[in-house]
Amino acid sequence: SVHLNDTVNGVAVDPAVIVTTLVSDGGLTGVSVASDGTLAVPAAAPAGSYTVRYQICDPGQDPAIGCAVADATVLVIDATITLSKAEGAHTDVDGSGADSAGDTVAYQYAIAAPATNGAALAAIRLVDDKIGTLTVATPSSGDANGNGLLDPGETWLVTGLYTLVQADIDAGSVTNTAYAEGAAGSTTLQSNSDTVTAYLAGPPAPALALAKTWTFVTDANGDGKAGTGDVIRYAYAVTNTGNVAMANVSVSDVTNGNDPA
Known part of the structure; x- marks a missing residue:
């Protein structure tokens, strides 16, 4: 804001009270100044240094003493990246x-x-x-x-x-x-x-590996072998050996009467 150092009769200005008007654009066509002291420069302004003159007035004072004129230097830089x-x-x-x-x-x-x-x-x-x-x-x-x-x-x-x-x-x-x-x-x-x-190198290559193990839950006759009446538990370890995530993985097992061997 150009009002940062502005005073009227030695008192710092209050942007909410004072009236700000543009006196001279200094050749910077289209420039404007808001009541809060913000200078708006047109987007197509030519590069260069400009001196913009504006006036601030305290409407509660006599215009003869309640107004002040100030200059602001505006540097317009033509730059892109x-x-x-x-x-x-x-x-x-x-x-x-x-x-x-x-x-x-x-x-x-x-x-x-x-x-x-x-x-x-x-x-x-x-x-x-x-x-x-x-x-x-x-x-x-x-x-x-x-x-x-x-x-x-x-x-x-x-x-x-x-x-x-x-x-x-x-x-x-x-x-x-x-x-x-x-x-x-x-x-x-x-x-x-x-x-x-x-x-990415290599197309998506989905792959799964399965390892199956078993243990006794109940060895009815204590012979250490799976037999009629014994209860066994199977465990399945499914490993993703491919290079993509797998969803909805399931295991299907059909016993044939000879398992475990």
Whole structure:
């Protein structure tokens, strides 16, 4: 707000009481000033420095002494930021020979500032809907002068790692979207969004393994062998030996009179 340091007759202004009017736009066509002191600059305003003059008046005082005129300097910066994203290497963390939960996929991000930008961009961040938010203080390359600012004409390269989850394996692919942010003065700029689909190595391969064991519940004659009148209990261990989650698993067992052997 331009009212932060404004006074009328030596008293700090109260935006809820004073009346604020624009006196001169200083060449910044379309600029406006609200009663709370907020300056609104048109989106298509040409880059440059402008001096905007406004007047504040306390309606409860004599206009001769209850009004004051002040100037505000408005700096309009013409700047943009762009992002491109590409799939990188897959790392087989568990050594299974195929993509599986816990393995990682690397993504390469190129964050660029056009050479026509009117200012360097600070506070560069990368926002990926799978990886999260990465604050880019030092890119892997591209910061030519090492000043930590995305200068006009620079392209920063950044790597992000995503850890696969079982849902990705079940789907056979993973899709994520990212964008970059940078600050020009007090204004945060957001880049375009870029979406990449990474297809996972090896198609979904469902498989189950079954192991069956038995124990006596009652050995009627105590001979240690299963016989007429004895009661036995079967246990079934079902193991998912594939690479996808399995649902509605059931076991069907038909005895033939010879089990257990």
